[in-house]
Amino acid sequence: MPDREKKTPERDAGVLIIGLGRFGTALASTLDRLGQDVLAVERDERLVAQWSGRLPLVEADATNPEALEQLGARDFGVAVVGIGSSLEASVLVTANLVDLGTPQIWAKAVSSEHGRILQRIGAHHVVFPEADAGSRVAHLVSGKMLDYIEVEDGFTIVKMRPPKEMQGFTLAQSNIRQRYGITVIGVKSPGIEFQYATPETRVSSNDLIVCSGHADLLERFSARP
Structure with missing residues (x-):
């Protein structure tokens, strides 16, 4: 899907991550490890207890616009809606962030219909982590590709x-581009950069x-002995 027009966030404006499922926790943990200013928001007290002390987080219901205001959501340049278990909650949180004028909103979708709704209400980027991972793994297990x-x-x-x-042979001798x-x-040769x-x-x-190259051409090329 094409990205919507968006404002450019200020440098070091921070990332707000809403929802600590597998997607949200992986994202928050990685960004925190990379030294990014991150704040995670989760309303499930069990998940809050599980990740307390391991991630910067607050317990709050982001479907409530007042709660987002109180935790300073306006100060973040990027927000990620990682909610996948409830379409209603995902849509409400995304709409709240749009109303706050968040410069960049990334939202997780679990279906194409979910993704279309998120884009229509104002999400700048819609991601499909499960579908993307499944497609990538399918390419890897079906041939000789090591990464895709x-x-x-x-x-x-x-x-x-x-x-x-x-x-x-050299690449000029094998003439791969013209042939395939x-x-x-x-x-990458062993022991060499x-x-x-x-x-x-x-x-x-x-x-x-x-x-x-194009996926179809690469599939055919990778199938060669």
Whole structure:
């Protein structure tokens, strides 16, 4: 979905994370570890007790706009709505953040219908963590890919072992781009730092290659022996 027009948050404005399910706790923990100014909000007292002392958090019901005002939600440049168990709560919290004028609102959706509602009421970014993870894992378990990132509109970046026809040859010699429509971005050899690819880059059987291109072309290329 296209991002909505949004304001640019101030530097160090902080991230407000609402909902401490698996998605919210993973996000809050990572941002906190990276030194970001984070505040988590959760209304379930059991989750608050579980994460108390491990994350900066408050117990509050974010579906109540007054509660958001009291905890200083206006001061945050980014808010993430990680609620997936209740569509009503997810929509109410997102609407409250829109009313507060939050510069960037990221919201988790559990279905395409949920996502459309969140976008229509003003969420700037809608994410589908379960669907995205499932799609990524499906690509990994079905072929030789070791990592898979779909960027946008089918454009994808993958990490994989090189097919036999590349091994022992330079990229110019194997002519992969012209033959398969994909681009080798770089090569990682054992014990050597990642190197961006050039026509003279030689690929061995022990290397890992990073390629980009349309998902369908990469799928076919990764299936080669």
